[in-house]
Amino acid sequence: MRIRTSVLALTAATAACIAALTFAAPPTGGNVPAGSARAAPEFQQIDTWLNSPPLRLDALRGKVVLVDFWTYTCINCLNHLPAVKDWHARYKDQGLVVVGVHTPEFAYEKSTKNVREAIERLHIQHAVAQDNSYGTWKAFNNQYWPAIYLIDKQGKIVYSHFGEGRYGETEKKIQALLAEPASADTAPAATTSKGA
Secondary structure, three states, rough: HHHHHHHHHHHHHHHHEEEEHOOOOOOEEEEOOOOEOOOOOOOOOOOEEOOOOOOOOOOOOHOOOEEEOOOOOOHHHHHHHHHHHHHHHHHHHHHHHEEEEEOOOHHHHHHHHHHHHHHOOOOOEEEEEEEOOOHHHOOOOOOOOEEEEEEEEOOOEEEEEEEEOOHHHHHHHHHHHHHOOOHHHHHOOOOOOOOO
């Protein structure tokens, strides 16, 4: 009886550990430690650009770029969208460029018509890149909807946040990045490029 009880206890403990690992919350992100920031990858395999001509990150040097991975049926994305739209409206004239990378979870979300209708319905004014092939998703090593990456004026990812929340913290980081001077080697070449 004692062996059976020990086996049952061990089985229950193992199941609890597996459940905890399986249902663990995603990391929340945050500031990238100084010296650890990596260059932001270029937008990859974008099917269509909406609300904007094609953008290239190397042409946006000298600006702060907020990349928001989202999809129009994700409730968490829709809950955090008002903050993203507000940052675009509030800081676009101060040098913030917001790019919503629409990476579909379901087949029907790949329809440009459906994405365009969602952009109109949701009153999205910032650039939207349709990432049906997950090219940009993979380039950023992203795993979550929604996910925000802030890119500084030198083109490095310096902050990330996954999921909803931390809006005040994210906005303070946007403000701090906008206040930083752009170095001479970060002057933007052009704001658009073909073949993105």
